[in-house]
Structure formats: C-alpha cells, structure tokens
Amino acid sequence: MSEASCATRAWNRLSEAAAFALTLHAAQLRKGTEIPYIAHLLSVAALVLEHGGDEDLAIAGLLHDAVEDCGVEHEAVIEARFGARVAAVVRDCTDADSFPKPPWQARKQAYLDHLETASPDALLVSACDKLHNARAIATDLRTHGPAVFTRFKAGQAGTLWYYxxxxxxxxxRLPGPLARELNDVVAAVERQTAAL
Structure with missing residues (x-):
C-alpha cells in the first residue's frame, strides 16, 4: 500500500481528541490496576469504529468520561472543540457531573432509566464503554478471582446486577452484534462468579 493511499483520510479531529483525552486523564489508572486509563478510552473509540460509528462517535468514545471524571467545566470545551453532537453524546454517557457523586445505587438506576430514551449515538458509545468494562472484569476474574469485585463500590452483587x-x-434498545457480545460477556462473568 502506498503512502498516499494510507493518507486518504486525515482523522485530524480524532487525533486532536486523543491528545485532549490524554491530557485530561493522564494521571488516571484503571481501578485496582497499573493500566493507564487512556487504554480504556482508546479501546472504546476502537469499538465504536468497529461497530459502525463515525469520527464524531469515536471522538465521543475517547471523551465519554471527561465530564464525569474530570469536571463539568469540560463539557463546554468539548462542544467548542468537537461540536454539539460529540458534546451531546458525552453528556448522555455521563452518569454524574457533581462531586461527590450521588449514591451508587441511585446513580446507576438513573443511568439505566436514562438509557431507555437515549439517542442511538449515545447507545452505541455507551454500549462500547460497557462492553470494554465487562471484558476487563471477565479477564480480571480469571486472573484474580472474586477479589476483582473489591475494586467496585457495589461489590460483587451490585456489579453483577448492574451489568x-x-x-x-x-x-x-440496540439489538445486534454489539448487544449480543455484551450479553455473552456478562453471562460469562455470571458463570465464572457462580463457579468460584
């Protein structure tokens, strides 16, 4: 493949969003691990693209935790830099924008209720986020056993309920391969947990 054919699509906005996400989340690690948090954000963006999302939605995948984890003031910055569509999806993927966050159970139930009316764009990004998280839980459960659930505020029962x-x-709401894979991974986590 020639250099020219590799450069037919610039992805400039996606590159800018990746740099912005790296800046926002530079010091974060995945819960209970030494894995840089940016690995999750890059994985979500990749899943969005693999499941038919466009550049805007991949950007939203990179930035889906910016408001929730880094502060509500970033919402206006995201809209100014990446547009209203990206900002709307980030907003729809945010389960809390205040610190301290509301109690876990109420917050997660509110997010589940919100998904019942969320846009197709937000559903795609959220499902990719949850799929990557569920895959990580399944992998860590095989490696570390039930101790993996101590990383989560809700423990084993609450985490299994939520997923x-x-x-x-x-x-x-989003029937198709993505939802099927999420269901399969969650079912595997449930089976693994029951077998411990």
Whole structure:
C-alpha cells in the first residue's frame, strides 16, 4: 500500500481528541490496576469504529468520561472543540457531573432509566464503554478471582446486577452484534462468579 493511499483520510479531529483525552486523564489508572486509563478510552473509540460509528462517535468514545471524571467545566470545551453532537453524546454517557457523586445505587438506576430514551449515538458509545468494562472484569476474574469485585463500590452483587441490567437494556434498545457480545460477556462473568 502506498503512502498516499494510507493518507486518504486525515482523522485530524480524532487525533486532536486523543491528545485532549490524554491530557485530561493522564494521571488516571484503571481501578485496582497499573493500566493507564487512556487504554480504556482508546479501546472504546476502537469499538465504536468497529461497530459502525463515525469520527464524531469515536471522538465521543475517547471523551465519554471527561465530564464525569474530570469536571463539568469540560463539557463546554468539548462542544467548542468537537461540536454539539460529540458534546451531546458525552453528556448522555455521563452518569454524574457533581462531586461527590450521588449514591451508587441511585446513580446507576438513573443511568439505566436514562438509557431507555437515549439517542442511538449515545447507545452505541455507551454500549462500547460497557462492553470494554465487562471484558476487563471477565479477564480480571480469571486472573484474580472474586477479589476483582473489591475494586467496585457495589461489590460483587451490585456489579453483577448492574451489568446484567445494562446487557438487558442494550439487547432491547440496540439489538445486534454489539448487544449480543455484551450479553455473552456478562453471562460469562455470571458463570465464572457462580463457579468460584
């Protein structure tokens, strides 16, 4: 493949969003690991593209936790730099924009309720986020056993409840390969947990 054919699409906005995400999340690690948080954001953006999302939605995948983890003031910056569509998806993927966050159970139930009316764009990005998280739980469960659940505020029971509820919502609202894979991964986590 020639250099010219590799450069037919610039992806300039996606590159800018990746640099912005790196800046925002530079010091963060994945819960209970030494994995840089940016690995999750890059994975979500990749999943969005793999499941038919465009550059705007890949950008939203990179920035989906910016408001929730780094502060509500970033919402206006995201809109100014990347547009209203990206900002709307980031907003729709945010389960809390205040510090301290509301209590876990109420916050997660509110997010599940919100997914019932969320846009197709937001559903795609959110499902990719949850799929990557569920894959990480499955991998860590095989490696570390049930201790993996100590990383989560809700522990084992709450985490399993939340991911089962997410899989059910996406199966209804976003039927297709992405929702099926999320359901399969969640079912594998449930089986792994029951076998421990």
């Amino acid at each position: 089962r509820a997410l899989a059910d919502v996406f199966t209804r």
